[in-house]
Amino acid sequence: MxxxxxxxxxxxxxxxxxxxxxxxxxxxxxxxxxxxxxxxxxxxxxxxxxxxxxxxxxxxxxxxxxxxxxxxxxxxxxxxxxxxxxxxxxxxxxxxxxxxxxxxxxxxxxxxxxxxxxxxxxxxxxxxxxxxxxxxxxxxxPPELVNTRADLDAKNRLQEWVQSYIGHMLPQYITEKVGGSDHTPEFASAVYVGDRLYGQSRRHFHSKKEAERAAALDALSQIERMF
CATH class of the missing domain: 1.10.1520.10 (Ribonuclease III domain)
Structure with a gap:
């Protein structure tokens, strides 16, 4: 090295x-x-x-x-x-x-x-x-380390933005099984701050974490457009 x-x-x-x-x-x-x-x-x-x-x-x-x-x-x-x-x-x-x-x-x-x-x-x-x-x-x-950091990055960035600009609130994720089988379920997620929808996964994912990460990234994209 x-x-x-x-x-x-x-x-x-x-x-x-x-x-x-x-x-x-x-x-x-x-x-x-x-x-x-x-x-x-x-x-x-x-x-x-x-x-x-x-x-x-x-x-x-x-x-x-x-x-x-x-x-x-x-x-x-x-x-x-x-x-x-x-x-x-x-x-x-x-x-x-x-x-x-x-x-x-x-x-x-x-x-x-x-x-x-x-x-x-x-x-x-x-x-x-x-x-x-x-x-x-x-x-x-290691690829799994990159994946873990990527997962934390989007959700952490959204949480930091919420606490900086809205107050002491936490984003709430509503994640549901929307398809697939018992062995290969598919999930969709939406993230709310209070009663307001901030972002949602635009397609279905095979894990809750992936769906929530996609929702957080969508929220961040929406925020960038607003500001």
Missing amino acids: RNLFVFTNPNLLRMALTHRSYVHEHPDVETDNERLEFLGDAILNFLSGSYLYRQHADLGEDELTRRRAALVDEKQLANFAIALGLDQQILLGKGALRDGGNRSDNLLSCVFEAMIGAFYLDCNCDVEMVRPAVEALFASV
């Missing part, structure tokens, strides 16, 4: 590892990794979408979107950073280091994104040279 990304320009890697707290304490260092983080985020979103599109020809847009969100979420990117040993190489200011910055999922995920941005530049901005190493990391994530 640690040899997936080999830089020809070590200065780019050093820049990717340089947190702004380090720059503040070292006047001779002019650039932190925030611009590289922006670039790496865009590259990871593209590569993860492309990877999932090719790996799962049977999945629709909604499910691909959920899995992409799970594959590049903060926790997963932090895990990638640790697998590559970036947590041992980050350049942090004394305060950030004392506060455990090299163990922070947020900071580690940002450093990983910056490293991807730096590697893209090191590869003469050829994304196809970046793809093999990134996809090797994606392939190392």
